Amino acid sequence: MPRKRMTHPGFFESENLADLDIAAMITYQGIWVFGDDRGRIQEDAEFIKFKVWPRRKSVTATDVADHIEALVDGEQLCRYKIGGGDFLHTIAWHEHQKISHPTPSKLPPCPVHQPLEYKVWWKDDDTATDRWRKREKAGQRAKSAQEEIGIDSGTSPENVWSNSGATPPQCSSVQVRSDQAEIRSDSGESGTEIKFVRPSQIRQIP
Ligand SMILES: [Zn+2]
Known part of the structure; x- marks a missing residue:
């Protein structure tokens, strides 16, 4: 009733x-x-x-x-x-x-x-x-995975951190120059894929 x-x-x-x-x-x-x-x-x-x-x-x-x-x-x-x-x-x-x-x-x-x-x-x-x-959990996982590889991050490595909402690691012993980031471009109809390397993955500068 x-x-x-x-x-x-x-x-x-x-x-x-x-x-x-x-x-x-x-x-x-x-x-x-x-x-x-x-x-x-x-x-x-x-x-x-x-x-x-x-x-x-x-x-x-x-x-x-x-x-x-x-x-x-x-x-x-x-x-x-x-x-x-x-x-x-x-x-x-x-x-x-x-x-x-x-x-x-x-x-x-x-x-x-x-x-x-x-x-x-x-x-x-x-x-x-x-x-x-x-579906909500799957959506959030997909979203964080996208942020992880910087899909929404524009084109410059500097934007990776600002767009993911994460704080860039502050470590004085590791210096990252933009030319050290691994950039792979596949030119084609689907556009350009750019992969960024986390600063922590880049070898330390002597
Ligand atoms: Zn409400």
Whole structure:
């Protein structure tokens, strides 16, 4: 049986709500109702239209997508992406909702607003959210591998460190000149591949 969820009076007192289109406000209320017990829902305008506006033909999924944009702009909703999935959660959820026996969420937590939950989720192995976790981890591994070989680092060796966000090793006994970096160029249609050598891998200058 679906959980009965009341809209808290605080819902109507939200400051930003006054600037919202009435239809967007109803979509917002629908997201409170049809979101899970952590206030999360997949960002799927078609689905939200189907749930919140089942009989109203004049409101389309495109309208609902516009409502979502307005709600994200007004900071009623937070939009986040995990493992290729698009999610929304209501930002004021905890202030207004007290659910006594919440059903565990089948959607990943927001790393910004629910950082502790996100940490736990990251190490968890629940099957409901595993596909996003796996893809998120694979994506992060690929990203760090790219940074490792300097794909996003532009063309000069100096940029390798600044773009990877890492601190260049500060060691007075090792001096690196740009002409010591191994640069391999393969000219072809795919472009030029440049491989940089870490300063630590370069032999010490006598
Ligand atoms: Zn968030």
